[in-house]
Amino acid sequence: MADPARAAKLAQRIKVVVAEALGRRVKDPRVGAITITDARVTNDLQHATVYYTVFGDEVAHADAARALEKAKGVLRQEVGRNITVRLTPTLEFVPDMVPVNASNLEELLRTAKQRDAEVAALRAGAKHAGDADPYKSDAPRDEDIDEDDFDEEDIDLRDDEDIDEDNGR
Numbered sequence: 001m002a003d004p005a006r007a008a009k010l011a012q013r014i015k016v017v018v019a020e021a022l023g024r025r026v027k028d029p030r031v032g033a034i035t036i037t038d039a040r041v042t043n044d045l046q047h048a049t050v051y052y053t054v055f056g057d058e059v060a061h062a063d064a065a066r067a068l069e070k071a072k073g074v075l076r077q078e079v080g081r082n083i084t085v086r087l088t089p090t091l092e093f094v095p096d097m098v099p100v101n102a103s104n105l106e107e108l109l110r111t112a113k114q115r116d117a118e119v120a121a122l123r124a125g126a127k128h129a130g131d132a133d134p135y136k137s138d139a140p141r142d143e144d145i146d147e148d149d150f151d152e153e154d155i156d157l158r159d160d161e162d163i164d165e166d167n168g169r
Contacts, residue, residue, distance in 0.1 A: 007041045014048050014079055014089070015039035021078040022071075030067035033060055037096045041089060048079075048089040051096040061095065068093040 019036040038051040054064040068075075072091055080088035 004043060007043050007045060010045060010083060010085065010089075011039040011041040011048065013083055014041065014091075015050065017079050017082045018050055018075050018091070021075050025074055025078055026067075026071045028067045028071060030060075030063040031071065034064050034068070037098070045085055046087065046089055047092065049092045049094055051094050053096045053099055065093070065095070 015036055015038065018039070022031050022034060022036070033055040035053045035055070036050060037053055040049045040051075041047070052064070052068070054061050072093070076088060076091050079091065
C-alpha cells in the first residue's frame with residue numbers, strides 16, 4: 001500500500017495530464033466541451049477515477065462519454081509517459097455530479113426564499129386570534145397587592161385560649 005499523500009499527489013498529476021492530453025492528443029471534436037474536475041487514485045496506485053463535466057445537453061453528455069471511452073487507451077499511454085510509477089493505473093471516467101447537485105440546491109434555495117417572502121407578507125397583515133396578551137387578566141396579581149392592603153382585622157386568629165402549645169403534652 002502506498003502512502004495516501006502520495007496517492008493524492010499522483011491523482012492531481014493524473015488530472016493535469018489527462019486534461020492536457022484531451023486538448024493535445026485527442027482529435028475527437030466531442031471532447032471539446034469536457035472539463036476534468038477531479039481525479040482519485042486507489043492507495044495501491046493501480047486504478048484512477050477521473051471525474052469530468054460536460055457543457056451541453058444530454059446528447060453532449062452521451063457523446064462525451066463515448067469519446068472518453070474511445071480515447072481511454074491514448075490517455076492511459078499519456079499518463080504512463082508523464083508519471084513515475086512502476087505500473088500505469090487504469091483509467092475510469094465518471095461524470096461529475098457536483099454541478100448538477102449545485103444547480104438543484106440553488107433551485108431549492110430560490111424556492112425557500114420565495115416561500116419565506118410569502119410567509120412574511122402574510123405575517124405583516126396578520127392579527128392575533130385572541131387578546132394581545134392572553135395571560136393578562138383583570139384580577140389583581142400577587143405582585144400588585146401591597147402589604148399595606150392588609151389590616152390586623154383581616155387576619156383570622158383563634159383566641160389565645162385555644163392555642164395551647166405547652167399543655168398539650
